[in-house]
Amino acid sequence: MSRSLNEIEAMALKAARGAGLPWGMAQEAGRAVRWLQSHGLPGVEALAQMLPGEAGAAPADLGGHWQGRLCPLLCGASLCDTAARFARGEGVVMERVLHPLLLLPFAAMAGAQVGRIVVVEWEGAKAACCGARLAVTGPQVYEAGPVMLRCYAVQEAADSRAPGFRGDVEPQAWRMLEGLAARTYAPESAESRRLGAGAGDE
Amino acid sequence: MRAQGAQGGRDPAQVMRLSRLGSFHQSRLSFMRILTRRMAGEAWWFTRPEFAVDAGGVGHAIYCAHGPERTYSLVAFSHALPDEARSDRVIAQAWDATFALFDGVPDAADIDRLRANVPLQEAGRLSARELSLSRANRSVRLWEHVVARLASGAQPDAGEIARVGYLMRTTAVYGSGKMGAADREMIADRPEFAAPFQVEMLTVYLIRAFLRDLVEHMARARGADRAVPLDPAVARRIGIGNSTGLGMAPFLLNHPQLLNNWIAAREGALARVRALPSASAEELAVFERVLAQSIAMADLWSTEHAGQAARVAGLRADLRVLQAHVAAADLREGHPWERLFVWAEGALGEEAQECLASLLLEPYGALVDDLAQGMADDSAGFCIDGAMEVQRLRAALRRTYGWALELDWADPAQTARAWYVSEAKLEPRLGERAREPIEPYEQPLAPGRDAARLWQALQGAKGSVAEFLLAHPEHRHMVRRVQICADAPYAEIRGNTIAADLMPMDMLRCKLSFFGAVHFDPRSDRWVRICLFGNAPYPEELSAENADFWPYPPVPA
Numbered sequence: 001m002s003r004s005l006n007e008i009e010a011m012a013l014k015a016a017r018g019a020g021l022p023w024g025m026a027q028e029a030g031r032a033v034r035w036l037q038s039h040g041l042p043g044v045e046a047l048a049q050m051l052p053g054e055a056g057a058a059p060a061d062l063g064g065h066w067q068g069r070l071c072p073l074l075c076g077a078s079l080c081d082t083a084a085r086f087a088r089g090e091g092v093v094m095e096r097v098l099h100p101l102l103l104l105p106f107a108a109m110a111g112a113q114v115g116r117i118v119v120v121e122w123e124g125a126k127a128a129c130c131g132a133r134l135a136v137t138g139p140q141v142y143e144a145g146p147v148m149l150r151c152y153a154v155q156e157a158a159d160s161r162a163p164g165f166r167g168d169v170e171p172q173a174w175r176m177l178e179g180l181a182a183r184t185y186a187p188e189s190a191e192s193r194r195l196g197a198g199a200g201d202e
Numbered sequence: 203m204r205a206q207g208a209q210g211g212r213d214p215a216q217v218m219r220l221s222r223l224g225s226f227h228q229s230r231l232s233f234m235r236i237l238t239r240r241m242a243g244e245a246w247w248f249t250r251p252e253f254a255v256d257a258g259g260v261g262h263a264i265y266c267a268h269g270p271e272r273t274y275s276l277v278a279f280s281h282a283l284p285d286e287a288r289s290d291r292v293i294a295q296a297w298d299a300t301f302a303l304f305d306g307v308p309d310a311a312d313i314d315r316l317r318a319n320v321p322l323q324e325a326g327r328l329s330a331r332e333l334s335l336s337r338a339n340r341s342v343r344l345w346e347h348v349v350a351r352l353a354s355g356a357q358p359d360a361g362e363i364a365r366v367g368y369l370m371r372t373t374a375v376y377g378s379g380k381m382g383a384a385d386r387e388m389i390a391d392r393p394e395f396a397a398p399f400q401v402e403m404l405t406v407y408l409i410r411a412f413l414r415d416l417v418e419h420m421a422r423a424r425g426a427d428r429a430v431p432l433d434p435a436v437a438r439r440i441g442i443g444n445s446t447g448l449g450m451a452p453f454l455l456n457h458p459q460l461l462n463n464w465i466a467a468r469e470g471a472l473a474r475v476r477a478l479p480s481a482s483a484e485e486l487a488v489f490e491r492v493l494a495q496s497i498a499m500a501d502l503w504s505t506e507h508a509g510q511a512a513r514v515a516g517l518r519a520d521l522r523v524l525q526a527h528v529a530a531a532d533l534r535e536g537h538p539w540e541r542l543f544v545w546a547e548g549a550l551g552e553e554a555q556e557c558l559a560s561l562l563l564e565p566y567g568a569l570v571d572d573l574a575q576g577m578a579d580d581s582a583g584f585c586i587d588g589a590m591e592v593q594r595l596r597a598a599l600r601r602t603y604g605w606a607l608e609l610d611w612a613d614p615a616q617t618a619r620a621w622y623v624s625e626a627k628l629e630p631r632l633g634e635r636a637r638e639p640i641e642p643y644e645q646p647l648a649p650g651r652d653a654a655r656l657w658q659a660l661q662g663a664k665g666s667v668a669e670f671l672l673a674h675p676e677h678r679h680m681v682r683r684v685q686i687c688a689d690a691p692y693a694e695i696r697g698n699t700i701a702a703d704l705m706p707m708d709m710l711r712c713k714l715s716f717f718g719a720v721h722f723d724p725r726s727d728r729w730v731r732i733c734l735f736g737n738a739p740y741p742e743e744l745s746a747e748n749a750d751f752w753p754y755p756p757v758p759a
Contacts, residue, residue, distance in 0.1 A: 002382065004330070004379030004380075004385050006385050006386075007379055007380075022675050022678060022679070024675065024676070024679035027678075027679060028678070058675070062669060077671065078588075078668065078672055080586070080588065081667065082589075082668050083589075109585050112585070113585050132582065165385055165387060185623050185628065186624050186638075186640045186642075187625050188627075191637055
């Protein structure tokens with residue numbers, strides 16, 4: 001199904017919120033899924049798998065070695081928040097991160113912040129990204145994990161591609177997100193009908 | 203693109219108060235005027251390749267706007283809507299007319315596809331070839347009056363037109379990827395869409411031409427040989443109504459950088475004019491003319507909303523005080539506009555002060571119109587600066603949200619409301635926190651309260667923002683706002699958006715004034731009718747001479 005990127009971002013944000021993420025993390029999820037789908041990667045599927053599944057952990061500290069079964073969104077946010085490490089030539093090793101695909105957009109944002117290309121690498125998969133641009137090598141970027149994953153900055157990367165303007169989303173995963181998004185809607189009550197109306201009739 | 207600052211603009215703590223935002227008026231930098239100036243300046247031309255509407259008013263039409271590089275086509279569908287089905291609610295299911303703006307010129311297959319989807323509005327799907335989706339309902343009273351008069355060979359009554367102002371009112375104009383339409387990113391690099399909401403404004407501009415043609419068509423169907431077309435001078439007075447509810451209010455909160463860029467452009471323009479050492483006779487004449495016309499416009503402004511009616515009455519009186527002051531003052535030398543504005547801040551109410559702020563820009567297109575180019579926000583999205591020390595974050599928070607830290611958030615009146623999206627309507631609503639079970643569904647539209655919560659959480663915190671957010675992901679949305687506001691002085695409303703006494707109308711008015719709307723007619727505190735493109739030249743009339751000052755009505759003799 002073809003969706004506009006705004007539709008995808010809005011749906012991912014609402015679904016993440018519906019699944020219980022704080023608003024700021026839900027916003028990150030929306031942007032991340034938008035970024036993935038703009039590159040033809042199955043961000044909607046990844047989020048639809050992640051949200052109802054095991055809630056991974058945040059890193060215990062912001063050093064260079066993150067342990068535990070890790071949440072890609074919490075790790076992604078922290079990776080982005082510590083982008084300066086890539087300018088210093090330092091990287092991060094994450095021991096067991098779930099749904100690693102969801103980490104790519106954060107690596108790209110981190111790279112853009114410090115003007116570096118950031119490589120995200122796990123067994124059989126390698127992606128180099130910076131801002132809107134992405135170069136993927138290796139066939140297995142779409143797995144549930146957990147995987148051991150490394151992030152580091154490089155000077156040059158293989159030919160990267162610019163994002164597209166539409167997202168082709170997998171219908172079943174989209175319906176899953178719709179179901180989660182619906183949890184953000186308040187059920188109608190007699191009181192809300194009376195008090196909450198927007199534009200009225202005449 | 204970085205957020206726009208305003209060189210010499212007014213203090214955000216003054217400008218960004220809700221009551222002042224709710225007093226804004228259209229200006230040279232309004233999106234409708236940016237559009238008509240550009241189209242006239244580039245000699246856009248307009249065609250109507252199809253008008254296939256039957257005697258019952260059912261069918262479709264295509265209106266093309268040809269720019270220097272590209273053509274855009276309004277595809278209009280006219281329906282036969284029974285009176286009882288006509289609703290201005292955004293959740294309605296049938297309309298008098300439905301529209302899409304097509305990127306290019308549609309072929310027969312495109313029209314078939316659009317006919318299967320556009321009349322369904324939210325229930326249909328668009329493609330990346332469509333830039334907007336819209337619908338409109340008749341003003342039953344004025345529509346019937348105009349059809350009946352024209353059918354009998356007479357022109358409609360000027361008083362009737364002035365009272366209503368429009369033949370149809372739109373209840374939504376969707377752009378930016380809604381219902382599958384093209385995202386803004388697809389078209390943001392086109393010069394004609396560099397300023398905000400140009401797609402939506404072009405859509406409404408072409409809708410207005412279609413409705414004039416449709417009402418004449420219906421009059422011919424009824425009156426045959428007796429029917430006459432609308433007198434062009436009469437047709438000009440007819441705008442497009444717009445009915446806007448709460449759904450628009452969160453927009454300003456959800457797009458802080460965009461709001462900043464709008465306000466910064468207007469503030470920057472005002473500062474440039476106030477800095478002028480002198481004014482020429484021609485510039486003074488333009489100012490005095492638009493001031494007189496603004497008095498005429500205020501006199502035509504009719505609303506039954508008690509609060510707004512009182513403000514309009516104050517505006518009428520204040521503008522006459524201003525006119526008398528201008529007549530007596532020497533405004534040629536000695537920084538005349540600065541002196542006038544400082545006088546106005548002491549002598550006039552907020553409505554008239556903001557009206558003056560808009561009027562001062564009118565003689566100075568060459569000085570201020572370039573600021574329209576900075577009003578969009580096409581940045582890739584704000585990245586939190588995790589390396590910032592929390593002490594600096596606290597200082598930044600205090601600068602933007604000092605007003606919020608002084609409120610007593612334990613007082614139920616300060617948190618009486620909650621923004622939420624209802625299951626039944628899927629649109630933003632404003633509820634009573636204590637009386638409805640809505641708190642678990644609250645949207646993040648209370649930055650003042652959330653800033654106060656963040657302030658509490660930051661007490662005693664040390665280290666970097668990254669470390670703070672690792673421990674407190676629940677504050678991430680608010681940390682982002684604080685950092686955005688640090689570089690974007692006008693990004694945040696300086697008022698409590700969940701207070702018991704919040705007037706959502708102030709937020710609607712602010713946004714609609716940037717569209718260029720006039721004659722705000724609140725039908726409650728929560729929804730408003732406005733008029734767009736009233737007095738504007740129709741496509742075939744558009745020229746450099748009439749492309750700019752059309753919002754101002756003629757001054758009655």
